[in-house]
Amino acid sequence: MNVLLDNLALFREGFIGTVELTAASALLAMVLGVTIAGCRVSPVPPLRIFGTAWVTLLRNTPLTLLFLVAFFVIPEILFPGINSFLLAVLACGFYTSSFVCEAVRSGVNTVPLGQAEAARSLGMTFLQSMRMIVLPQATRTVVPPLSSIFIALTKNTAVAGAFDNVDLFNIAKVLSNDGYDILMIFFWITLAYLVITFTISGLFRLLERRLEVAR
Amino acid sequence: MTEVPLTKDTAPTADALVVLDNVNKHFGALHVLQDIDLTVARGEVVVVIGPSGSGKSTLCRTINRLETVDSGSVAIDGKPLPEEGRELARLRADVGMVFQSFNLFAHKTVLENVTLGQIKVRRTDKKAAEEKARKLLDRVGVGAQADKYPAQLSGGQQQRVAIARALAMDPKVMLFDEPTSALDPEMINEVLEVMQQLARDGMTMVVVTHEMGFARSAANRVVFMADGRIVEEAEPEQFFSNPRSDRAKDFLSKILHH
Numbered sequence: 366m367n368v369l370l371d372n373l374a375l376f377r378e379g380f381i382g383t384v385e386l387t388a389a390s391a392l393l394a395m396v397l398g399v400t401i402a403g404c405r406v407s408p409v410p411p412l413r414i415f416g417t418a419w420v421t422l423l424r425n426t427p428l429t430l431l432f433l434v435a436f437f438v439i440p441e442i443l444f445p446g447i448n449s450f451l452l453a454v455l456a457c458g459f460y461t462s463s464f465v466c467e468a469v470r471s472g473v474n475t476v477p478l479g480q481a482e483a484a485r486s487l488g489m490t491f492l493q494s495m496r497m498i499v500l501p502q503a504t505r506t507v508v509p510p511l512s513s514i515f516i517a518l519t520k521n522t523a524v525a526g527a528f529d530n531v532d533l534f535n536i537a538k539v540l541s542n543d544g545y546d547i548l549m550i551f552f553w554i555t556l557a558y559l560v561i562t563f564t565i566s567g568l569f570r571l572l573e574r575r576l577e578v579a580r
Numbered sequence: 581m582t583e584v585p586l587t588k589d590t591a592p593t594a595d596a597l598v599v600l601d602n603v604n605k606h607f608g609a610l611h612v613l614q615d616i617d618l619t620v621a622r623g624e625v626v627v628v629i630g631p632s633g634s635g636k637s638t639l640c641r642t643i644n645r646l647e648t649v650d651s652g653s654v655a656i657d658g659k660p661l662p663e664e665g666r667e668l669a670r671l672r673a674d675v676g677m678v679f680q681s682f683n684l685f686a687h688k689t690v691l692e693n694v695t696l697g698q699i700k701v702r703r704t705d706k707k708a709a710e711e712k713a714r715k716l717l718d719r720v721g722v723g724a725q726a727d728k729y730p731a732q733l734s735g736g737q738q739q740r741v742a743i744a745r746a747l748a749m750d751p752k753v754m755l756f757d758e759p760t761s762a763l764d765p766e767m768i769n770e771v772l773e774v775m776q777q778l779a780r781d782g783m784t785m786v787v788v789t790h791e792m793g794f795a796r797s798a799a800n801r802v803v804f805m806a807d808g809r810i811v812e813e814a815e816p817e818q819f820f821s822n823p824r825s826d827r828a829k830d831f832l833s834k835i836l837h838h
Contacts (some may be wrong), residue, residue: 482677482679487701487749488670
């Protein structure tokens with residue numbers, strides 16, 4: 366008997382679960398990460414302090430701990446009855462946002478200061494100069510580390526599987542309880558993760574090449 | 581060293597466009613601007629010269645608050661420079677700035693460089709902005725390069741585009757921070773000619789430069805700085821032929837005779 370063929374539907378469900386969680390968390394992490402990076406390079410000291418605190422807190426907290434907070438504290442205090450997928454997106458997204466922020470900030474730092482000065486001299490606001498001048502030029506440098514961050518995120522979503530969110534790691538547990546050979550389960554699960562991570566690195570390589578031409 | 585009493589400007593007249601009043605600034609322990617008083621009248625061309633490290637560039641950059649000041653005040657057209665924010669952005673739009681390192685937006689074409697400020701800051705519509713940009717690019721002699729990226733241009737061409745970019749905002753005053761210092765010798769003149777023309781057209785200009793020829797021919801007034809102070813202010817003819825302070829004499833003797 367074959368664990369993959371016998372449980373194709375379950376595998377599909379787990380695969381889609383991981384892809385969805387990765388995509389949603391990546392989106393949240395991007396939006397938060399760029400915003401927080403903006404805070405960290407802004408001329409407003411309270412925003413800079415907020416950004417630094419955000420990164421320090423989330424980057425240095427173990428992901429499992431964040432999940433514990435997300436699954437056992439947030440539903441109790443803030444949003445009773447919130448579904449586990451959303452909680453997992455919050456935990457993974459917030460955690461990853463700190464890494465995205467630092468990647469974006471390193472990209473911002475590679476753009477010569479004169480570019481922002483020229484933008485400000487034309488009368489652009491800080492937000493305008495970030496959006497139209499600095500970030501577009503930072504993108505090229507930010508893409509390679511972002512690829513690594515999102516691959517790490519894909520694998521990190523497995524923690525959610527341990528918290529009863531349906532994904533690849535979660536179905537591995539289920540199948541193992543059903544008595545299938547653990548080696549074969551992990552073989553197929555690993556392959557499924559590789560499909561996702563290779564897709565991410567492929568997409569980013571494409572993006573990198575596209576940006577190279579654009580200059 | 582002789583101390584030359586500076587004729588202190590009396591209360592700013594209605595025609596004073598840029599007024600620096602008792603400006604002080606430190607970079608750590610370095611007192612880079614010391615009690616700077618400077619008034620630039622509308623239509624006046626002021627050239628700031630002095631040895632490197634004397635604070636000329638910093639002075640130029642405080643006028644649009646790219647550098648903050650520790651004490652004293654800077655006012656443009658009667659309005660004191662506000663804190664960083666929308667208000668300051670609006671004021672900066674009226675002050676053109678040309679940098680030593682050009683600072684053209686590297687990811688935008690020449691034309692986009694000149695239209696961007698008009699469209700995003702002045703809210704001009706795209707067509708009018710492009711028309712004006714092309715006119716300005718023609719005026720500074722780089723009209724044919726409109727669709728290229730800055731990296732494809734020579735230094736002299738880039739600096740002329742930068743001047744066009746600043747002019748596109750219809751500034752009240754233009755600041756030039758060593759505009760020719762990063763240029764190959766054969767490109768300096770093409771930039772200086774554009775600046776000469778601007779001066780003749782009555783633009784108010786503050787120019788930090790090492791080009792004594794330009795100072796002689798285009799300036800209404802030469803401001804000589806050393807060690808963070810304005811040591812001497814005079815008309816160019818008088819300053820170059822008969823400097824009053826020892827510091828200026830020393831400086832001129834070093835740069836003019838060899």
